[in-house]
Amino acid sequence: MTQRKRKLLGTVALLLLIGAYAVLAVAVAIVLQVRNVSKVAELVYYVVAGLLWVLPAGWLIAWMQRPDA
Template sequence: MTQRQRKFLGTIALFLLIAVYAAIAVGVAIVLQVHNASKFTELLYYVVAGLLWVVPAGLLISWMQKPDT
């Protein structure tokens, strides 16, 4: 697979990853609010959820940038 193909597929996968991740993160946040979680718990969740998507996105971008063999 060429780098150009990987970038195309990776871009689509990245958009899907962000959309699915955001939907799941919002769902968990709603559950936290319904169960009256403490403000500290909510803050901790938002910090973790706001940064956690970077790990799979970084791996995907790293794969996209591999040179052609």
């Protein structure tokens, strides 16, 4: 697969990943608020959830940037 095709597929996949992750993160945040967890636990969740999406996005971007054979 050429780098150009990988970038196209990777861009679409990245947009889908971020959209799905945002929906999932909001759903978990709502559950935390309904269960009245402590503010510290909420803060920890928001920090972790705010940074966790970077790992799969980084792997995807690294795959997209791989040079052609």
